[in-house]
Amino acid sequence: MPEQYRALQGFKDILPEDQPYWRFIEETAAEVARLYGYQRIDTPVLEDTSVFRRTSGEATDIVEHEMYSFDDRADKEGRRQNISLRPEGTAGVVRAYLEHGMFKLAQPVKLYYLSMSMFRRERPQAGRLREHHQFGCEALGEGDPAIDAEIIGMLYQIYTRLGLQNIRVRLNSIGDQNCRPQYIEKLKEYYQPLLSDCCNDCQTRFHKNPLRLLDCKNPQDQKKIAEAPRITHNLCEPCQEHFATVQRYLKFYDVPFEVDTLIVRGLDYYTRTVFEFTSTVDNVALNGGGRYDGMAEIFGGPHTPGIGFGVGIERVILEMKRQGIVPPAEAKPTAFVVYFGKSQEMTDTAARLTAELRKAGLKALTTYGGRSTKAQMKQANASGATFSIIIGDDELANGTVVVKNMHIGPESSENKQVSIKQSELLSYLREHQQ
Incomplete structure (x- = not known):
């Protein structure tokens, strides 16, 4: 009997019966993005590993455990470059923004990408694959809180056009370089006497990425999280004003949101506004995003405020199916x-x-x-x-x-x-x- 080949674990064929979902999402996302003045960009699937290592943070799950990284063939001088399959979209877009001099254009530069493959070596489960596809938007070169509200409002409009119901935004501010360091010290002071009773992950996060302490899902740590100091009580005045303005502008877009002080996001590059979209039908997280005002400087570029999001298409399709949404049928033959x-x-x-x-x-x-x-x-x-x-x-x-x-x-x-x-x-x- 001949050997039977199968797709690798965590990788999935997209069969013809699912293609109408993909086309519906892609067409809707592109149409709404263009309505808001965003232009399409596509970046390479391979980047120098440091593009992600320097921006996402050495202590993040992506960098420590999930990236597909390897040495490329040696060049004529015998040097080998370590490269990685793209685990997320923002870093590559910011690299392209700087490399091609987009900072010289009228700001903000508003970009979207569509169905880009992302690779993370994580445990496969429903809605979480080792290769998944994202659409996303990035607005670079403007720190105005109106851009924060615009990009959240745009994504909410995409979801509503897809027919998704009971979508809610969980919103937070994690401050900036002026106020977050002091908050992190308060957080560590609070956790220091409790650390021996924390899970192993939290004991590691305490030293490497303290904000992620608030993101722990282990039952033994939930009471500690509930009583921990909140960053919204420790924001500097400019961050307080920015966060208040974002909330005021979101009402113009009729976005149903709630402030959730436990939203901190998993990547180090986030500052100020962070958000997650969830379905209140089954409390499934659909996507997240936020502001990353210091990323361009990590690459050696000028100070460039930025904000964006990435949406896993496979996860949105699962939610559409849960809610019984059927995409428009393909035209029948004449x-x-x-x-x-x-x-x-x-x-x-x-x-x-x-x-x-x-x-x-x-x-x-x-x-x-x-x-x-x-x-x-x-x-x-x-x-x-x-x-x-x-x-x-x-x-x-x-x-x-x-x-x-x-x-x-x-x-x-x-x-x-x-x-x-x-x-x-x-x-x-x-x-x-x-």
Whole structure:
């Protein structure tokens, strides 16, 4: 028995029956992004590892455990570059913004990406794959809180256009370089006497990424989190004002949000506004995002405020299916060409007519392999085509075809089928197609 190959664990084929979901999401996201003035960008799937290591943070789960990194082939001087498959979208977009001098353009520069593959070596589960695809938006070069509200409002509009219901935004501010260090010290002072009773992950986070202490899901640490000091009580005045303005502007977009002081996000580059979108139907987190005002400087660029989000398409599709949302159906064929006979002239005529219809912009199908009359008509019915184009010996001899309207029932008084000249087929279909 031959060896049976399967997709790797955590990687998934996107089959034809799921493609309507993908097209619906992609078209909706692109349409709304353009409505807000965002332009498309695509970045390479491979980047220098330091692009992600320096921006995401050495102590994050992505950098420590999840990146697919390897040494490239040596160059002529024998040097090897360590490169990584893209684990997230923002760092590559900021790198491109700097590399191509977009900071010289009118600011903000507003960019979106669509169906970009992301790779993380994590434990596969529902909605979490080792290769997943994201659409996302990044607004670079402007620190105005109106941009924060705009990008959150834009994503909410995308979700509502997809038909998703009961979507809520959880919003927080994690301060900036002026106030966050003092808050982190308060947080560590609070946790220091409790550390021996914390889970192993939290004991590591205490030293490497203290904000993530508030993100722990371990039951033994929930009481500690509930009583921990909150960063919103420790924001400096500019951060307080920024956060208040974001909330005020969000009301203009009719975004249902709540302040959740436990939203801290998992990557080191976030500052000030952070947010997550959740479904209140089943409390599933759909995506997250936030402001990253210092990332460009990490790459050696000028100070460049930025804010963005990334949305896992697979996770959105799961939620659409949970809520019973069916994407718009693909357009059915206009015509299905059926021929009764196996002569070269017969098959050539069927192939020629099918090609002419397609070149004219009509969706047309045909049969192959000399199937029986019954099998061909069954296939034509199953295709959902509006018309079947029938060629038999008489039609071949006379240069005609029989056009049968597959959507007219036997009870209708309309003429279900007509005989016309082959030269008149295109104009007839255009006149009568629904």
